[in-house]
Each structure stands twice: as structure tokens, then as C-alpha cells.
Amino acid sequence: MKTTIILVRxxxxxxxxxxxxxxxxxxxPLSEEGIAQAQETARYIAARWPLTAVYASPLSRTMETxxxxxxxxxxxxxxxxxxxxxxxxxxxxxPIAEVxxxxxxxxxxxxxxxxxxxxxxxxxxxxxxxxSMAALEETVRRHPGETVALVGHRVVNQVLLxxxxxxxxxxFWHIAQDTCAVNRIEWNGKFYRLALMNDTSHLWRPT
Numbered sequence: 001m002k003t004t005i006i007l008v009r010x011x012x013x014x015x016x017x018x019x020x021x022x023x024x025x026x027x028x029p030l031s032e033e034g035i036a037q038a039q040e041t042a043r044y045i046a047a048r049w050p051l052t053a054v055y056a057s058p059l060s061r062t063m064e065t066x067x068x069x070x071x072x073x074x075x076x077x078x079x080x081x082x083x084x085x086x087x088x089x090x091x092x093x094x095p096i097a098e099v100x101x102x103x104x105x106x107x108x109x110x111x112x113x114x115x116x117x118x119x120x121x122x123x124x125x126x127x128x129x130x131x132s133m134a135a136l137e138e139t140v141r142r143h144p145g146e147t148v149a150l151v152g153h154r155v156v157n158q159v160l161l162x163x164x165x166x167x168x169x170x171x172f173w174h175i176a177q178d179t180c181a182v183n184r185i186e187w188n189g190k191f192y193r194l195a196l197m198n199d200t201s202h203l204w205r206p207t
Contacts, residue, residue: 001145005136006049007160007183008151010057010065011037016179020096023153024088024122029060037180037203038065042072044182044202049147055080055139056151065180066151077151082135085153089122115169125169129159136160140187157183164192 011034015021056066058079066077100107118124158175176198184196
């Protein structure tokens with residue numbers, strides 16, 4: 001009995017735009033563009049996968065994205081704490097350019113060996129992997145044979161996708177997760193199968 005998980009990244013926020021800032025646990029809402037992206041994502045998912053439930057990280061950018069996806073199918077979005085973003089500690093709220101200046105060695109390590117980093121006052125990818133995989137497994141147990149959407153963050157989704165593929169967190173940067181990207185994970189009772197990754201075709205607009 002196959003269970004299908006539609007894993008989505010939240011829409012754009014003001015902190016994703018030029019002059020990008022480290023978000024983490026900072027509760028940044030969707031921008032107007034992010035709301036439009038979530039609406040397109042909701043239509044895309046509704047046309048392909050009838051959902052029975054929608055869960056999201058409790059932060060506003062993920063919950064707002066999830067509410068839009070859920071409303072398109074007559075559902076209510078529910079928070080799932082295990083999907084909350086990585087805590088970046090001292091980095092949170094800082095522009096990327098400032099992080100690179102103030103923490104050059106740690107920034108380089110984050111880019112080259114992310115699995116070895118624990119952020120000052122924050123978390124590591126191992127912590128994110130443990131709780132996000134627990135959230136995925138809880139969802140599969142709760143909804144056998146159903147199709148469920150999970151709305152997370154770039155870091156959370158990349159870690160989850162590494163885990164699903166049997167890859168360590170050292171492969172973190174090998175996975176892409178753009179805003180409102182759609183992924184499809186299938187559970188057949190024995191193992192996970194990644195059937196779709198980082199799909200943003202629904203956001204394409206002719207120029």
C-alpha cells in the first residue's frame with residue numbers, strides 16, 4: 001500500500017530577495033511574490049494529487065504556504081513541529097554578506113563540509129535530520145495509503161531528501177530546493193522512493 005508525500009518548500013519572503021538574510025527560526029512572512037507562488041503551487045498540486053492532509057513547520061512562511069495549498073482542496077493545514085527550520089543561532093537575521101565577513105572560517109566550513117557544523121547558539125544538520133525524519137515517519141504511520149503534503153524549509157527539505165536517498169548530510173549541498181519547489185516521495189512499506197525533486201515548472205512565466 002503506497003503512501004505518497006508531497007514535500008514542498010515555502011514561498012518567497014522578503015529575506016529571500018536581493019540582500020538575502022539568514023532566516024532559520026526568525027518568523028518571516030511570505031512576500032506578495034511568495035503568496036503568488038503558493039497559489040500557483042496549490043493549483044499545481046490540486047490538479048495532480050488529491051490530498052488527505054497538509055502539515056507544515058509552525059513558522060508563518062510555511063504555515064501560510066500550507067494554508068493556501070490546503071484550502072485549494074478543502075482542507076485545514078496543521079503544524080508539525082519536526083519540520084521547523086534549522087536554528088542558525090548567532091547567524092539568524094544577519095545578511096549573508098555580513099555573515100561572510102564576521103564568520104569567514106565557519107562560512108567556508110558551512111559551504112564545504114556542512115555536516116560538521118554546529119552553529120554558535122544553534123543546531124547541526126544531524127539534529128534537523130533526526131527530528132524531520134521522525135516527522136516524516138510519523139506522517140507515513142498516520143496516513144497509510146494516502147497522499148499528504150508536508151511544507152518545510154530549504155535546509156529541512158534538503159536534509160530529508162538526502163535521508164530518503166540514503167545519503168549522508170555531507171551531500172547537503174548536492175540537493176536543490178528553490179522556493180515553492182515540489183518533491184514527491186513514495187513509501188512502499190519497505191523503503192522510500194524519490195519520484196520527483198525540486199519541480200518549479202508551475203512557477204514558470206513567459207518573458
